[in-house]
Amino acid sequence: MAASINLSDSERSSPNDQSVSSRSSNRSLRVAEKERRKNEAEDPFVLALKYFSDVEAGTPLYGNDDFERNLVLVEKVAYSRGLPPEAISIMLEFAMSLRMGSAPCVRVLKCLIPASVVPQEAVVRAVVWLGVGKIPINTQILFIKWVLTVFDMIDAKDQLRAIYGFIFSYVTEENLCPFICHLLYLLTRKESVRVFRVRKLLELQSKLGRQPFLLHLLSLYKVFCPELVTLSIPSRMRSGFRNHISPWKSALIAVQKRNGPQVASSMSLAFTTMDKTSSRKRKHCHLQIPALRPVVNKEAPADQSSSRKVVPLVQIHSFAQLLENMHRIELPAQMGSLLGSSLALQYLDCVQDESALLRLNFWLGYTLHEEFLFCGDGGATQNSEEALQFLNKLLSAHHFLQEGFSSSEAFLYKFLNFWDGSLLRPQILGLLSNIPVVPSSQIGRLLFEPLMQLFFTSSLFFKCGLMECLNNMLLKWLTWHSVYALEDDLDISLNSHTSINMTLSGFKDSVMELVRFVGRLASVGLQIEGCHSLFLSFVLDFYETVCDTFLKYGLPLVVMPPSGVFYPALLATDPISVDRLAYIMHRYKVNLTSAKAQEKQTKQAFHISRQTFHEFNHYVVVMVSCLWNSKMFQPGLGIQLGEELLLKSNVPQYWASFDLIHHPAFMSYAVDFHQKCWPGKKDMDLSSIKHSKPWSWYLEYLFTQGYDGLKQFVQSNISRQLTAGDGQGDTQQR
């Protein structure tokens, strides 16, 4: 069904030239074929066809050996290769004109297996014969069934559409009616729907009762002209038209198989259900996405010609059609229905109409409020399965459009104050990560306050989820900035059309607020959760985004992690975290250096504050002296402990206890390296790795284990003097 509508719509766009061209091309094909045939002189099949085209009316049938012989010949060709278009025309004409009576009709119709296409003229002529001859009713039905079966192979449909009224007149024939309705269904276009036809069908309905074929045709009429007819189809009747392929099925499949894929498949005539709304009754049904329906009361019918050409979105079934009709698509009656299909979402992305978006937001906001905020009896918890599906659908729409809807944003600000942090957590966090930049003056009240409460009272997994969500949020903000701000010459104010004029500094403030907020959350979270490595990993994800804001997203803003994040990562017991920290510090350095270079070059005044450089240098010094120079706990560094206390701990060489050899995260590598380096050695002296040569081997060994972050950090921050006895650290930044 989809295929047939597809076809008809593509024709509708340019009914004249296209069909003409296709016809002429068919004709030239046919001429060529004819010549080929001539060369194969005296082909018995050609002779047989000639017999059927020339046979005179009234020729007796019984005892006519010529007829029998020729028909068998045609049948043989038909069942093996299928009939060429010309043969179809001849045989159809022969059968429907009743030149040899009605007896051979059925036999001929049954062998009309097209090899490629069916010429439209033949079908039109045959339909005309329906009105002229005295064809028995069963044969008439068989003929219509045949047309339905080969419908997609008919080379054009414009002439068939032109005789729509003529075909329509057969609906009064009780036996033909179901099949005629089906044929009309395939041919109907907006201009075919007329009041008198609607009345005729309704009259038939009152005579025949509720017949599925009438209803399906009428429901199509309703799609085109909802102002003329209305109906609601009960669920048990939704299956659509039956297909009538049976008399030709096996032969058609065989021929199509033989002829390969060049023949358009006509097997899928039955159309899919038109209205998939589940009939399940429930108390709160607001989570249902409305069905796509055309608008009943059309706006501004002043320009008749243009309003006639609009295509209701319901009628669009493929992306190709969408592209073709993009300029004249009519929005559906309920904007919410756009969320229901992916094709409609494609269109939504192009909708510029403000009031259409407002309609969508009203519906969405209403739905979310009713389900999650107004429902006194715990509506959301009661039917969480449906809520889940709904939110997933909303999320996928968000992802598709790469932005959130304003009503879901407004909803979230309210909902965060009621949320327990566990109901539909992945979905809510997903929606949250889609909210657009919040002005820094409001971000605290709208986001941070409720999130902080949730964060400190929830489980580790919520904390990890929230961290991921905030990371995604930041990523989206930064992406938005990199796409839009650069065009506007570092100013994001989107002139009078936006209601919020966000300047670059405003945007920077918001991002800064967010990063600082996450820094606070992460510091306290790491303390509460005992520096859980899963949580630490999410925190480091966030800082991997933060450290690259300048180079990746062009935002002249560098924010260093607080020490509550830096030290837990540096002193972590898993090597991955230390490695990632090293990578992050490396990226900070790259960003800062290039920001500085650019500042010098363009003389543009975006200051990355001295404070930031200071913090960065401090962290680098700490890292180098801790991992490399074995100078932990020296005065002036971040971590200071009393001398007596350190001595009391009885740790030998405590200053070296966090270098790359003795660091708890890397100790196992050091041991492994030691064993490989000095296999025979009984007593293990890890400090011996500290010597120049084994040290550089050890580093190589570590780098081969995949610690690229460490490698980059070492390469960019430490200039090694190979001659020196032990590693020499050197950092230079401002």
Added chain:
Amino acid sequence: MERLQSSVVRTPPNSTVVQRRSKSYRQSYRSCLGAPSRLGLTPGLTARRLNSSRRALKSHVITEKVNPEHLALLVKTEWRLSYVTPLHQFRHTQLKRYSRQLSAFIAAEKQQGVAMEVEGSQSGFRVSFSVVQGLAATDDDAETVLIQIYSTPVFARQDEPQKSVWSGWLTCINGNPEYLQSLPKGFTCLPLFGGSGAEVLTSLVKSWFQRTFDCCFGPLEINHTSLQWLAALWTNCHTESNLQHLKMIWTLPVVPPLQVTYTVNPQDAWELWMSVRKDRLERTEEEAEAGSIDIEEVVRFVQGLKSHFYRHFRLDLSAGNLNQVSTTLGSAKSSGKIKISNSRYMITTLTLLTECALLKMPI
């Protein structure tokens, strides 16, 4: 609406280019934070509240302005309330057409699987839409729309008139002008819906509106505060028209649930009310003129009633919920049912309810 249109005209012509490019984020920004200029009430940011002060129920003599038939219908029934998001492309001039469409829709839904001609006459149900002129209080308010559904009884005689089986209305009285003006052209805000009749018909009417005007219906409860307001406002009218009684129903969350019906002599209520009213001298000239009532006075009034009850029955009603208030002027239930018995006080009551409905708007 007018204001909005003119601002569109003033937009500089080069804006279209910008519009295309930044459409996507324009959309987000218009969002809820852009609300001040878009949709007056910034739901996400400022918690909308009921007005903390309102004018006293003034007896509006609307009998002269409003069709008496309509008025009689409005006052004699108990309505179940809903809030409605703004209607898209609703035209007060198309009511005849809507009548036909709705009656065909109802007929089609009632007889699943039978198609109906929209323009034809249905035998089953007849729907009439009409405008209730004269109810709208300001220019921003859209005119009230009344919907009535008639049906021929199954075993009716030939000449028997069709019976009204359902009625309902959509209204907006003294709606927040900022909100109303912020709606773009093409939207009609009639936020308050009341229906009375078979539930099936109510839901059919609602779903027809949803499909036709892309709006949404949600139940409108009358909350605790609004009920208190009504109690006070009605009491305030005692001198003009006798209340006969002030009846309140409270439910207390104990096991088993306890329901308290508290009926107050109108004269006593009036005296209590007068005693909690602000000292006349404190009032500015203006306030006195407008006859404005403050939320504090309402709270004090209800508190007075509660402490009186406590003195007699040792039961603190503060722990419970006010569920229903009724006087001869009308009755209101927290479930969202209201009956306005006296047309003179209809405007003020509907103003309060319109306010409640607007509070429920998602945007």
